[in-house]
Amino acid sequence: MNSVRTSISLIIVMSLCWCVPTTFSQEAHSADPEVHIFLEKLFRTRADILISDNKNLLSEFYLNNVKSSRSALKHELHRSKYLHAWAKQRSFNFVRTESQIRVTQMKNKEDGIAVSLVHSLKLTYTHQKDIFEPHEFGMGTRHTLFLQKKDNKWYVKREWYSDPFDENPELIPILAPESELDPDYASTKDREMGDINLSPALKTGFLKNKYNRAQALAYADKYAGAALGAGNNLRYNKNYKDYTPLGGDCTNFASQVIGDPKEGGGLKMVGNWRYWFKAGASHTWVQTDRFKNFLLYSGYGKLIFKGTYTAVMKPNEKFKEGAIHTLVPGDLIAYELSGDVDHFAVLVGFDDKGYPLVNCHTADRYHVPFDLGWDKNTTYLLIHVMD
Template identity: 45%
Template sequence: MKQFTRKMYICAAAGIIFAATLFFPLPGAKAEPDKHEIEAELNEMFKARAEALIHPYPESINKYYLPEKASQMALQHEHLREEYVNKWAEKRALKLTSSESSIRIIRQSIVEDKARISLVQSHKVGYVYINKVMQEQVFGVGTRHFLTLKKSEGRWKIAREWYLDPLDENPAKIADGPEGIAPAVRAKSEPTDGQKYKRKRAVHYANKYAGAAWGAGNKHHYNKKYLDYTGKGGDCTNFASQVIGDPEEGGGLNMAGGWRYFQNSGGTQTWVQTDAFSNYLTRSGYGTLIAKGDYHHIVTPSQKYPGGAISQLQAGDLIGYILRHNDTDHFSVVVGFDDYGYPLVNSHTADRYRVPFDLGWDRDTKYQLFHIKD
């Protein structure tokens, strides 16, 4: 729990209240009319927004929004998102090459010219390294959207929207690398199981249960054995605990001390809460804190780590993210490295599948690099 970004902290309470109202039908809601029309228009909207990530021309998506304040705020978020992702790519000497979206409508309630929609988006993004001869690399994100649509000039348009965005950050605050390029920190290799920690199984678990993110398995569903803590502050730590501790499919570390999950009541504080889990990893002896610091600190070569501290991570290790007050706010699972050697992570809330580890974060973020002992 506790992994909302700065913007998420500001809008989370209002957003959750707004989102909750969408699960209840509007008074006098129609059963079927307009549903197919709305689905077609939503598919068009989300396809256009995905394409705008590669070709960020404002006019390409402006037509899907109303001139009202709430609608224009939602539009501004999309433009800032486009700017952030493209500036991040520039800082890492990358070029975005493809962006594809699919949506699944969960609920919709329609009355006359107004509709409330909840849907899940799976988004696939491709990139290549500039001046490097290698194939396109791909990652996936998954988001849950709550929208109010209004019909205007014969088209359904976005009146307001709320979602937890894994690519939401300030374009002006992207961290610089030591050489202005993404560091190639580790060659690709297959994880292997140790005596205590089944690292290969842990990575497989992280990929299978990465939720709504494009590329995830299990038909984009979480593991139903575990409660979903998304509505209780976030599910990232619950997911990280599952990855390293699930006895059947995950890493199989023994549940011990206060780090446990009970089928009837859920996880203990150490299992689901970021700071408690962070402290437990080192206190229990299950993990070693390789390094802690901002982006520049962990990627810069040193006498101790000639490839930078981040080069010591292996698939199946964990990264904690600190936003403020030295408290851990998020956890992700290292699931491998792209063809260039850049670390890729999976996480919940929002869902990520093989995403570059620092995408969606800024220069003020501090990273905790945890190696899980085999």
């Protein structure tokens, strides 16, 4: 299960006594239509400044004399700075945004209103100096805000959410010259684990039912959650527990994609990798490192390569188009920080220029560039799911 990274300027959501609900099955309604109008305008403006240079548009939503409100504004400006820096490094041009909110809980307080909501975002980009059709990807985040009214106008007093853009722009990895690459970056142990994956005994025991890759991809798109572009009315599969409040739902989602018996890839639940539909998941089903070990030792997955952004992207003698291009849609990418796997995502395809795209949960992503929101300290494990 991935670690939920929360806004650096605010308190972690899980520490609150009043926090984001476990599920978002019902929409809350307020007797004050001004609150909804304010929230819609707030999130639309926040989406717009992600790609525009007019950062002054956002200050009208925050209280300059309240520290928590100033911190929330500073955070929004920081995430815009990060996205601009990332786009520059990748030679992307962001050209459009689309924003949608779903209020899930609203409570009146003595000095304001507490709100929980889901924000669905779509960003459209083009590649610089290349003639390709614009590509769209979606993001979904869950927010808890406290609103305060002053001089007959609403403001954000404080806010909490897990933000995929809460990264240091100075740590965005760049593509190093080919001479700096080490094609044997993967450790001996990791390469041995790849050999183990090919064991005929394991393949005979576990891989009797083939991986339905097309169905797994359809599942990944349908249940990508609140990210605009996903299906199922932007909701998770209600047959599975949402593990977001317990630290993250990314591994639960990856397990569903490859293992759901009805709509997903249909790989048989074996050993400690199981989901009991009335009771919940095993540790191996939802915890990142256990899931990674299960994949690589069971025969269900093979480690293709392990390395930094530069190492997985740049061509070398062994991988003529870069190691990541040996993956096929329906494979998995594990994100490792300080020796521990922190996150899992499903590779769902490549854009017109060949940039890898992923779907995942927490935060929800639909056809998002695979490295967006990760820094140069991230190591990527490229895992091919055996057909």
